[in-house]
Amino acid sequence: MDDSASRPTLPEGVRLRSGRIQIYFSRNGKSHHITLPHPVTAEGINAAAKIRRDLITKAEWGILTDNDIAHAKGDFVVDDSVIVSDGVLFQEVAQKYLKHCDANLDSKKDYVSALNKHWMPNLALVPVHLITSDMIRDIIADSEFKSDKTLNNCLVPLRGVFEKAIELRLVTPADNPMAMIKNKKVQTGLPDPFTRDEMNALLNWLDKNLEGKDRFYYWYFEVAFWTGCRPSELTALRWNDIDWFNGSVIINKSRVRGIEKQVTKTHTAREVYLNDRSKRAFEALNDLGLSTEYVMICPETNAPFYNEKPSRLRLTDAMKQTRVRHRPAYNARHTYATMLLMADVNPVFVSNQLGHSLQMLIKRYGRWIHGDQNKLEMSKLTTD
Structure with missing residues (x-):
């Protein structure tokens, strides 16, 4: 019935x-x-x-x-007095955290992935106030994180869940298990820019060997090397961002995995000034007539770039053919930064061009700020 x-x-x-x-x-x-x-x-x-x-x-x-x-x-002994455990579950707080999280869409996808892969299988149905730091340490020990940096990234949304639990008064700050979980120390590598000779060798090879639609990528890297813009910024650049009269470009957007965001990586808009080579590159791109809206249009698809893979492959070919040591195409940005500093350009101006704080610029590029002076100083130390 x-x-x-x-x-x-x-x-x-x-x-x-x-x-x-x-x-x-x-x-x-x-x-x-x-x-x-x-x-x-x-x-x-x-x-x-x-x-x-x-x-x-x-x-x-x-x-x-x-x-x-x-x-x-019911294939167990039922205690009618305790049908389900009390307390708000971890997965319920996690959903609330993700809903209220103000991170960009790309970061939020990474948070969801980290929670799904590493934390939900063990914690989803555990009342959040019963989760201890030892439980989290056991999960970390049993998980196979590719690197310490990966672990640190996966801890970001986990901390966010417990911060949300504290905000909802489900856990007290004193009982927050994440207070005992520290990030792993990760060694930060130095920038690995191309030398000016290497840059010229790469650009010369691209200039001589790219034909037809592929010719676009030569001009793309002329812009990349001579403006220091991130790939995500270049692929979001529109023609109306270029101030032809004053010779500058407004950088205030980015495109990541095909999604355009109205902010840069650092959430800071900036004006990048052009030199003769970057001006010439933009004029050549304009003459190609690929788009009336976007500066950088993938010549294979006639659409805005989804990612930087097509351009990266062209530079990889150039490195193989010129025997330039392989480095990521992103290092075109580092090359521009170090060329400015080696030319004794004011570090404040350089930081503004890159969209860095002065403190971050000095931290990342300090060894290049004095140009060849470091070598001159070392030459004073003789071993005779």
């Missing part, structure tokens, strides 16, 4: 069948219909709704097991 008369008062996915409570849901192409051992009371129905949510959560995270189903059906 289907007790459908009671259905309007029942939670979603809960129904009464022959005087018993049944829950049902579908996830990942599979339907589940589970009859529970709980009494047909208000408490039993509320417990059924909670059990359904927990099973759905496990199904969504890919951790639902036959044992979970058997446990829900």
Whole structure:
């Protein structure tokens, strides 16, 4: 007998069948219909709704097991006084954190991925106030993080979840388990710019060997080497961002994985001044007539770039052919920065051109600020 008369008062996915409570849901192409051992009371129905949510959560995270189903059906000793555990679950706080997180879309996708892969399988159904630092350390020890930097990145959303729990007064600051979890120390590498001779060799090869539509990439790298713009900034650049009269470009947008954002990586707009070579490159790109809106249009697709792979492959070819030591194409930006500093350009101006703070510029490029002076100083130390 289907007790459908009671259905309007029942939670979603809960129904009464022959005087018993049944829950049902579908996830990942599979339907589940589970009859529970709980009494047909208000408490039993509320417990059924909670059990359904927990099973759905496990199904969504890919951790639902036959044992979970058997446990829900009552293949265990039932204590009617404690039907479900008390407390707000980690996964509920995580969803709230993601909903309120003001990170950009790209970062939020990374947070979701980190939570799904490393934290949800172990913590999703644990009341957030019961999670300890030892539990988190055990998860870290059992997980295979590719590097310490990867671990540090995955700890960002985990900290965010517990900050949200504190904000919701589910955990006190004194009981925050993340207070005992420290980031791993990661050695920061020095920039590895191309020398001016290497840059010229690469650009000369591109100039002589790229023909037809591929000719675009020669001008692309003329702009990259002589403006220091990030690849994400170049692919978002529009023609109306160029001030032809004053010889400058406004950098205030970026494009990452095909998604355009109205901010740069550092959330700071800047005006980049052009020299003769970057001006000539922009004029040549304009003459190509690929687009009336975007400066950089992928010649293979006639659409804005999804990522920097096509341009990177061209520079990789140039490095192989010229025997220039391989470095990421991003290092065109480092090359511009170090050329300015080696030419004794004011560091404040350089930091403004790159969109760095002066402190960050000195931290990253300090060894180039004095040009060849460092070598001159070392030459004073004789070994005779």
